[in-house]
Amino acid sequence: MSVPEVLVATNRLSVPDAALEFVRAGIPVFPCVPEGKHPLTSAGFHDASLDVDQVQAWWTRWPAANIGMPTGSTSGVDVVDIDVTKTDVGFAAFERASTAGLVDGELARVRTPSGGMHVYFVAIADRPQRCWQAAAAHIDFRGDGGYVVVPPSTLATDTGRASYRLYSLSTADPKPVDAVALRRFIDPRPPRTGTRATSARAPEPSRLAQWVSNLQEGERNSGLFWAACRLVETGLAPADVEAVLGPSAQTAGLDEREILATITSASRRATAGAQAFDRADPVARRNDLPCLS
Numbered sequence: 001m002s003v004p005e006v007l008v009a010t011n012r013l014s015v016p017d018a019a020l021e022f023v024r025a026g027i028p029v030f031p032c033v034p035e036g037k038h039p040l041t042s043a044g045f046h047d048a049s050l051d052v053d054q055v056q057a058w059w060t061r062w063p064a065a066n067i068g069m070p071t072g073s074t075s076g077v078d079v080v081d082i083d084v085t086k087t088d089v090g091f092a093a094f095e096r097a098s099t100a101g102l103v104d105g106e107l108a109r110v111r112t113p114s115g116g117m118h119v120y121f122v123a124i125a126d127r128p129q130r131c132w133q134a135a136a137a138h139i140d141f142r143g144d145g146g147y148v149v150v151p152p153s154t155l156a157t158d159t160g161r162a163s164y165r166l167y168s169l170s171t172a173d174p175k176p177v178d179a180v181a182l183r184r185f186i187d188p189r190p191p192r193t194g195t196r197a198t199s200a201r202a203p204e205p206s207r208l209a210q211w212v213s214n215l216q217e218g219e220r221n222s223g224l225f226w227a228a229c230r231l232v233e234t235g236l237a238p239a240d241v242e243a244v245l246g247p248s249a250q251t252a253g254l255d256e257r258e259i260l261a262t263i264t265s266a267s268r269r270a271t272a273g274a275q276a277f278d279r280a281d282p283v284a285r286r287n288d289l290p291c292l293s
Helices: 003-012 015-025 052-061 091-099 179-186 205-213 222-233 236-250 256-273 275-280 284-288
Strands: 030-032 065-068 075-082 107-109 117-122 133-136 139-142 147-150 156-158 160-165 165-169
Touching: 003 015, 003 030, 003 107, 015 052, 015 065, 030 133, 075 091, 091 117, 091 179, 117 275, 133 179, 133 222, 139 179, 165 222, 205 222, 205 236, 222 256
Parallel strands: none
Antiparallel strands: 030 065, 065 147, 075 117, 075 139, 107 117, 107 165, 133 139, 156 160
């Protein structure tokens, strides 16, 4: 059974039965908290399993658990996540990318409880693509090192409970998305000239803080690093960046030591602009330097 066929089947299945359907289709899954996104197991998406007995045991223990699916080469699925917030949406940026031919060949679309969209693409095992976030465009990419919650899971929202549900299937031939090209298109970076970002590109600190607070396991360090880079580029001192983003990073699940190390690394990297630092700073390397072009 293919990924689209499994998504169709979720329309008529309970969450525990859907979890087994994903496994039988060769797609590993793991349990997340009921009506939430955070993993219930200690290693999170790294615990994702294809073992039917293990999956049955998880949902016997936690029958209301949501279903998490690791993205990238582990599942064979990459996901472009179109975000919706109270003030902004990412659909306009995605449509521009579609017009440019950068997101052709999707497998399916899943409507998220917030009103956003997960667009599924086939992942290529020998060409892993790492996760990234483009906060200004309200588009995230979930590839290797990330995960998504899948239908028929539910989330608690401001207006009640809502489900992930299949929105559409594509009739086009599936093909992978070029995540690097997509990011460059929707989140272009100005040439590095040794000067700080112009005020026209200055991000709104409160918006970045809200975005950081919603980061999931597997993207929290890289997301905080990216957001901190953006704020440092506007001229904020590291202490001010920590004041803006620190509480949100704690809400997302990072401890104070990780937050300080990541913000310090972002501050150095955003102000240095030297290739030598790439080789010298382990925190920046760990976070895949998401604020660089």
